[in-house]
Amino acid sequence: MKIHADFSALRRTKWYEYVIRFVFGGIITALTGMIAKKFGPEVGGVFLAFPAIFPATATLLEKHEKEKKQRRGWNGTKRGRLAAGVDAAGAAMGAVGLVVFAMLVWKKLPGHSGSTVLAAATLAWVMVAMAIWAGVEKIRQLQRQRGAAKSIHRPQAQ
Amino acid sequence: MVGGAIAFFIYACSVCAAMMKYKLSALVCSLALMSIWCATAFGLWLLWLR
Numbered sequence: 001m002k003i004h005a006d007f008s009a010l011r012r013t014k015w016y017e018y019v020i021r022f023v024f025g026g027i028i029t030a031l032t033g034m035i036a037k038k039f040g041p042e043v044g045g046v047f048l049a050f051p052a053i054f055p056a057t058a059t060l061l062e063k064h065e066k067e068k069k070q071r072r073g074w075n076g077t078k079r080g081r082l083a084a085g086v087d088a089a090g091a092a093m094g095a096v097g098l099v100v101f102a103m104l105v106w107k108k109l110p111g112h113s114g115s116t117v118l119a120a121a122t123l124a125w126v127m128v129a130m131a132i133w134a135g136v137e138k139i140r141q142l143q144r145q146r147g148a149a150k151s152i153h154r155p156q157a158q
Numbered sequence: 159m160v161g162g163a164i165a166f167f168i169y170a171c172s173v174c175a176a177m178m179k180y181k182l183s184a185l186v187c188s189l190a191l192m193s194i195w196c197a198t199a200f201g202l203w204l205l206w207l208r
Binding site (some may be wrong): 051077 | 176
């Protein structure tokens with residue numbers, strides 16, 4: 001799959017859809033700060049990886065994909081749900097990167113400069129998430145090729 | 159945060175599986191399965207970080 005940026009999606013997104021994401025993200029960030037202040041950073045830290053924006057993003061993605069299909073005269077419900085499912089798969093890949101990010105910050109922050117550790121951890125997050133995505137894409141490509149080869153070599157029914 | 163991130167991975171995998179297999183609505187799936195995130199994150203916190 002070729003990676004490309006679809007800027008038309010920005011035009012399709014309505015202002016209140018951005019507001020929903022910012023509000024959810026903002027509320028959870030504020031709550032995390034309050035929890036960390038009351039119960040300590042270990043408990044507050046757990047909420048740094050809370051799926052605050054994911055439900056709003058997945059729901060809006062499902063809606064957009066559904067509308068796109070409906071404009072062409074199809075139902076689009078199944079397509080919308082599949083797109084949101086793929087979004088969740090991407091979130092899982094990002095989550096592995098987030099584990100690496102958190103481990104690096106946890107282990108390296110006490111002895112090094114904060115900005116250096118955060119920059120290195122962010123870079124590690126990008127590299128891990130992209131490497132997993134590339135690996136999954138390679139496996140899917142091989143599966144497609146194997147499937148195509150099987151269908152070519154399958155004996156024809158008499 | 160490590161515990162939360164591991165929980166987020168399990169949560170995202172569960173949402174992905176539920177949506178791909180059963181074609182459930184994104185809102186229902188993502189909100190209902192948040193219990194998985196809570197159980198995993200606080201389970202890990204109790205077992206490992208506390």
